[in-house]
Amino acid sequence: MKLVILAGGKGTRLGLKHIPKPMARINGFPILEWQIRLAYRFGIKDIIILSGHLAEVIFNYFGDGSKWGLRISHVIEPFPLGTAGALKMLEHLIDNTFFVFYGDTFLDIDLNRMLEFHTVHSKPLATILIHPNDHPCDSDLVEVENGSNEVINFLPKPHALGSFHQNLVNAALYIFEPSIFQHISFNIQADLGKHTLPAIIAAKIPIFAYKTTEYIKDIGTKERLASVSFDIISGKVAARNSGNAPRAIFLDFDSLFINNLSSDNSMLNSHFFDLFAEAVKTINNSNFLLFLTIFESSNIKKVFLFKSKIIKKVDFELGIRNAFFDDIFDFSKNKNISKKNNISHEKRTRKNHNCNAIRMFLEISKQFNINLHNSWIITNSLNILYLGKSTACLTASAGNIKFDNCNITSTCVIDAIQRIISFR
Numbered sequence: 061m062k063l064v065i066l067a068g069g070k071g072t073r074l075g076l077k078h079i080p081k082p083m084a085r086i087n088g089f090p091i092l093e094w095q096i097r098l099a100y101r102f103g104i105k106d107i108i109i110l111s112g113h114l115a116e117v118i119f120n121y122f123g124d125g126s127k128w129g130l131r132i133s134h135v136i137e138p139f140p141l142g143t144a145g146a147l148k149m150l151e152h153l154i155d156n157t158f159f160v161f162y163g164d165t166f167l168d169i170d171l172n173r174m175l176e177f178h179t180v181h182s183k184p185l186a187t188i189l190i191h192p193n194d195h196p197c198d199s200d201l202v203e204v205e206n207g208s209n210e211v212i213n214f215l216p217k218p219h220a221l222g223s224f225h226q227n228l229v230n231a232a233l234y235i236f237e238p239s240i241f242q243h244i245s246f247n248i249q250a251d252l253g254k255h256t257l258p259a260i261i262a263a264k265i266p267i268f269a270y271k272t273t274e275y276i277k278d279i280g281t282k283e284r285l286a287s288v289s290f291d292i293i294s295g296k297v298a299a300r301n302s303g304n305a306p307r308a309i310f311l312d313f314d315s316l317f318i319n320n321l322s323s324d325n326s327m328l329n330s331h332f333f334d335l336f337a338e339a340v341k342t343i344n345n346s347n348f349l350l351f352l353t354i355f356e357s358s359n360i361k362k363v364f365l366f367k368s369k370i371i372k373k374v375d376f377e378l379g380i381r382n383a384f385f386d387d388i389f390d391f392s393k394n395k396n397i398s399k400k401n402n403i404s405h406e407k408r409t410r411k412n413h414n415c416n417a418i419r420m421f422l423e424i425s426k427q428f429n430i431n432l433h434n435s436w437i438i439t440n441s442l443n444i445l446y447l448g449k450s451t452a453c454l455t456a457s458a459g460n461i462k463f464d465n466c467n468i469t470s471t472c473v474i475d476a477i478q479r480i481i482s483f484r
Contacts, residue, residue, distance in 0.1 A: 061103075061104055061106070061156065061157060061158060061159070062104075062106045062107070062108060062145065062153075062156070062158040062159070063099050063104045063106070063108070063158065063159045063160075063161065063164075064107075064108045064110060064147065064150060064154075064159070064160045064161070065082070065092065065095060065096075065107065065108070065109050065110065065160075065163050065242035066110050066143050066146060066147070066160065066161070066162050066163055067080065067081075067082040067092060067109050067110060067111040067118060067163030068080070068110065068111055068112035068113055068137060068140070068146060068163070068398070069081030069082060069113070069163060069164045070113045071084060071164075071453045073280055073281050073282070074279070074280075074281070074282055074285065075282070078114075078158060079114060079117050080111065080113045080114040080115070080117060080118065080163075081113075081163065081164045081279075082111075082118065082163030082164055083114075083117055083118060083121065083230040084164075084279060084285060086166060086279070086285065086288055086289050086292070087289050087292055087293070090121065091164065091165070091166055091279060092109070092118065092121075092122070092163055093121075093122075093128075093186075094166060094167075095161050095163070095165075096122070096125070096128055096130060096132070097128070098167065098168065098169070098171070099130070099159075099171070100128060100130060101172075101337045102172055103169040103384050104159065104171070105129065105130045105131060106130075106131050106423040106437040107125060107130055107131070107133070107134045107482065108132075108133045108134075108150060108153065109122065109132060109133070109135070109163075109224050110133050110135045110136075110137065110146050110147070110149070110150065111134065111135075111136055111137075111163075111368075112136060112137045112139075112140060112146070115134070115136045118134070119134050122134075122424075123124075123353055125169050126187055127183075128389060133153070134147055135150060135153075135164070137149065139407055140184070140249065141247070141248075141249050142249045142250045142251045142252075142255075143162070143250075143251050143252045143253070144244045144251055144252045144255060144256040145244070145245075145247070145248055145249050146251045147160070147240075147241075147244065147252070148241060148244040148246055148247075151238075151241040154238055154241075155238055156238065157175075157178070157183065157235060157236070157237055157238075158235070158236055158238075159233075159234070159235055160233070160234040160235075160236060161173065161232075161233060162232040162250075162278070164278055164279055164280060165231070165232060165233070165277070165279070166275075166276070166277055166278075166279060166288045167231075167233065167274075167275065167276040167277075168274060168275045168276075168297050168298070168300070169189070169233065169272060169274045169275075169276060169294075169394065170272075170274065170301070170302050170303065173302065174187070174189060174233075174235065174270050174272070175235065177268070177270045178270070181209070181268045183237055184237070184240055184267060184268050185236070185237050185240055185243075185260060185265055185266070186234060186237070186240060186257065186260065186267045187234065187267070187268050187269070187270050188202065188211065188230060188231075188233070188234050188257070188267065188268075188269055188270070189231045189232075189234070189269075189270050189271075189272060189276070190202050190204070190228045190229060190230060190231060190269045190270070190272075191228075191229055191231050191271065191272055191274075191276060192227040192228065192229065192275070192346065192379075192384040192385060192386060192387075193227070193277070193384060194341075194379075194382040194383065194384055195379075195382060196225075196227040196229055196379040196380075196384070197219060197379060197380055198217055198218070199217060199229040199230070200214065200215070200216045200217055200221075200229065200230045200253050200254070200341040201214075201216075201217075201219070201225050201226075201227075201228055201229060201230070202214060202215065202228045202229070202230050202269055203215060203225070203226070203228070203270045204228060204271075205234070205422065209269050209270070209271070210266055210268055210269070211257075211261060211267040211268065211269050212261070212264075213258075213261065213427075213484050214230070214253065214254075214257055214258045215262065215359050216253065216254045216258075221290050224372040224375075224376045225372075225376065226372060226375050226388075227375050227376070227379045227384050227385070228271070229377070230253050232252075232253065233278045234252070239471070240256075243256055243260055244256055245300075249253070249321060251419060255338045262327060271387065272302075273299045273300060273302075273306070273349050273387060273428060274300050274302055275296070275297045275301070277291075277292065279400070289404075294348055295347060296345075296346075299347035299448060300347075300349070302428060302429045303429070305429050305430070305431040306347070306348075306349050306428070306429070306430060306431065307347060307348050307349070307430070307431050307434045307435050308349040308350070308351055308386075308425075308428070308430045308431075308435040308436075309348050309349070309350050309351070309435065309436045309437075309438065309477070309480060310351050310353045310421075310435065310436065310437045310438070310448075310453070311350065311351065311352050311353065311385075311438050311473065312353055312355055312437065312438060312439035312440075312441060312444050312477045313352055313353060313354045313355075313367070313371070314354060314355065314441070315439045315440045315441040315444065315458075315459075317370055317374065328370070328373065328374075328377075331470060333374075333377040333378070333381065334381065335474055336378070336379035336473070336474060337377070337382070337383040338381075338383075338471070339381040339474040339477040339478065340378055340384070340385075340477070341381075341382065341383045342477060342478070342481050343477060343481070344383055344384060346481055349386045349387075349428070349430070349436075349483075350384075350385050350386050350481075351385065351386055351387050351388070351389055351424075352371070352374075352375075352385045352387075352388045352389070353388075353389050353390075353391060353421075353437075354367065354388075354389065354390040354391060354392050355391050355392060355417050355441070355443075355444050355447070356441075371388060375388070389420075389424055391417040391420045391421055391424075391479070392417065399401075417447060418447055418450060418451060421447065421451060422451060425451075427437060432451055432452050432453050433452050433453075434454070435453050435454065436448075436454045436455070436456055436467075436480050437453050437454075437455050437456070438454060438456045438458050438473055438476045438477070438480075439455075439457065439458065440457060440458050440459030440461055442461065445457060445463045445466060449465065454467045454468075455467050455468070456468040456469075456470060456476040456479065456480055457469050457470065457476075458470055458471070458472055458473045458475070458476045459471070459472070467483075468480065468483065
């Protein structure tokens, strides 16, 4: 399998003058070297570096790749063609499924798992990696159909004021089939995320989104470059790797938002989000993943739509404050409930719902390889505290409710988060 690295960035915001952006160093090594080492780790040894600005710096450093046990080819765009236009230059060199990295991105991703996702979905024309980040307002966002992982819209920056979009960012890591070249014009400047992929969606050709909690960050500013360096040293990058069984905090949505809302939603004001975002950022900066979870079921359409609206608002408000959930899960789905064995419908519904929620919770934990014994559930619901104990999770009650063997009892979600981060 081939890997294409688009390495034409200038690094203006980084203040670079004598090297191109992909050669900016992180802890002693150029970003490009971190990328090719990752590729080698997953058995990808045939790499094409597509460069432009100061291309000779890249060629002189990497040569033919033999130093790293790789075969590296270099292609130089004659003038700025954009990510899609530059990729079109490689059409005659690629005849099978291939990866595309952007050269200004630091990543520690399980490429085999992403490739498996691409294969399971019948090798669509494109699979894109999406994730939440701490600056969605100046990022290209993606809208995904719930349940199918199919991309239904691309939302390029800048975003309209007052628009609420889920924090799902196009991370600029792709798996393409060679047929992608049929959708790119030769010698025409075009961008993959802004032009090519939206046009493919408009043509009703399916593109799928692979969502990950693993580490990926663009280094477009000096602050982000320094942040990546710190995250490597602190162990945050390694902690997010799915192969290392990351820890997680599961934040119960209903008991912490819906059950505490006043009729006019006055709780969800700017002051609340300022406090809540600061607490969430302590998790984002730690070695924990953070999942917003919906456990309580509702068969009332009005309530369901209300929940959806609140979730979008919470996700958006966190994003503009540089905080985020790693993912949002709905464990409340409950199907095929019937009256049996003289058990009341209400009790049967509750029992089936609890079993279904536990099953889905365990499936998600397995999917992300979560270390449940060192993970937490925050809630003020007794049912969900019992669920936590039954799945070996640590539990934190947010509301001073009485529950035997609860690991932490706190007054509110923010207090619970602070206690968990400092818990030993």
